[in-house]
Amino acid sequence: MKVILFGATGMVGQGVLRECLLDPGVERVLAVGRSATRQAHPKLLQLEHSDFTDFSADEPQLAGYDACFFCLGVSSAGMTEADYWRVTYDYAVAAARTLAKVSPGMTFVYVSGAGTDGSGKGSSMWARVKGEAENAILELPFKAAYMFRPAFIQPLHGITSRTTLYRVLYAFLRPLIPILKALSPKWVTTTEQVGIAMLEVARRGFPKRILENWEIDGIRRSGP
Numbered sequence: 001m002k003v004i005l006f007g008a009t010g011m012v013g014q015g016v017l018r019e020c021l022l023d024p025g026v027e028r029v030l031a032v033g034r035s036a037t038r039q040a041h042p043k044l045l046q047l048e049h050s051d052f053t054d055f056s057a058d059e060p061q062l063a064g065y066d067a068c069f070f071c072l073g074v075s076s077a078g079m080t081e082a083d084y085w086r087v088t089y090d091y092a093v094a095a096a097r098t099l100a101k102v103s104p105g106m107t108f109v110y111v112s113g114a115g116t117d118g119s120g121k122g123s124s125m126w127a128r129v130k131g132e133a134e135n136a137i138l139e140l141p142f143k144a145a146y147m148f149r150p151a152f153i154q155p156l157h158g159i160t161s162r163t164t165l166y167r168v169l170y171a172f173l174r175p176l177i178p179i180l181k182a183l184s185p186k187w188v189t190t191t192e193q194v195g196i197a198m199l200e201v202a203r204r205g206f207p208k209r210i211l212e213n214w215e216i217d218g219i220r221r222s223g224p
Contacts, residue, residue, distance in 0.1 A: 001202065002028040002065045004106075006095060007072030008037050012111055012150075014159045015191025016069050016198055017044075023199055030065065032058075032095075033072075052091040055098040063102040067202035070095060070110045076126035084126065089133045100140040107144045107202045110137050111194075114151035114187070114213050138209060146201050150194060151187040151213040152180065159191050186214040196221050 003020050007013035008031040020029045021041050029044050031037055036046045047061055052072075055062065070092055076084045096108055112134055117127035120135070134147045154177055181188045197219040201211070204222070208215070 001026050001067060001199075002030075003202075004030045004032060004062065004065045004068040004099070006032050006068070006070045007111075008033060009035070010071055010073065011155055011159055012073075012153060012191060012194055013069075013071035015153075015156070016071055016195040018157060018159075019192060019195030019199060020069075025203070026199070030061070032062075053086075053094045055095060059098060059102050062099060065099075065103050065106055067107045067198075068095075068099055068103075068109065069198050069202075070108065073111065076129075081125050081129070085129050088126075088129045089136070092133045093136045096137045096140055096142075096145075100142055104141055105143045107146070107205075108137060108140070108142045109146045109148060109198050109201060110134060111148045111150065114149050116147070116149055118210075134210070144205060145209065146206060147210045148194065148198070148216055149210065149212050150189050150216055152189070153194060154188065154190045156190050156192050186217075189213055189217040193217055193219075 003026055005013060005017055005020065008017045017029065017031065020026045021043055026043065030047055031044060032047045032049055034048065034050060036048060047058060049055065049058060072091060074087050092110060099106060099108065110133065112130040115127050116134060117124060117131040118134060120128050120132050122128055138145050194216060197216045200219050200222060
């Protein structure tokens with residue numbers, strides 16, 4: 001399987017990249033970002049791209065892949081709706097439209113979040129925008145598209161968030177995670193599990209197009 005990964009330097013993307021590189025059934029990973037990751041691996045190719053609203057110049061490099069894992073995202077804290085829309089909706093939909101054109105046989109997996117509002121009418125700005133992005137991607141002519149809605153994601157294997165607020169939050173919550181997991185197992189997953197679930201869904205599909213946290217956490221590795 002050949003995979004395109006957006007957001008490989010973020011917390012979720014780091015976890016997904018790790019699982020892709022460890023998986024013997026993945027022969028190639030193309031990480032697309034504004035800057036290269038610090039990793040080097042025989043499977044890993046890197047494509048530096050500046051304008052995430054236009055991927056037309058990179059269409060040849062994006063063709064022929066089996067799956068795309070779109071993990072690029074930002075916190076909405078302190079952002080206007082217009083700015084958040086540009087990063088969250090415009091970037092994801094521009095990438096998805098290009099990939100639907102050049103690799104229509106692929107499976108596209110988009111990371112949104114628990115509480116995403118698919119109606120586009122709710123009071124939460126981030127949830128509306130994520131919901132609109134989900135809806136736009138689901139309408140594209142991919143072989144399959146799945147929306148991942150994780151809740152609390154525990155970073156493993158030395159992975160950290162690039163967002164200072166999240167790093168502080170995770171450091172504070174780390175001793176409490178076993179308790180949180182015991183009390184609310186449906187709402188806790190890990191960076192490792194998200195990566196495993198993405199690979200399995202890309203390989204074998206899933207009965208639903210929108211996966212909530214407990215469904216993501218319940219998917220087990222089944223091999224290449």
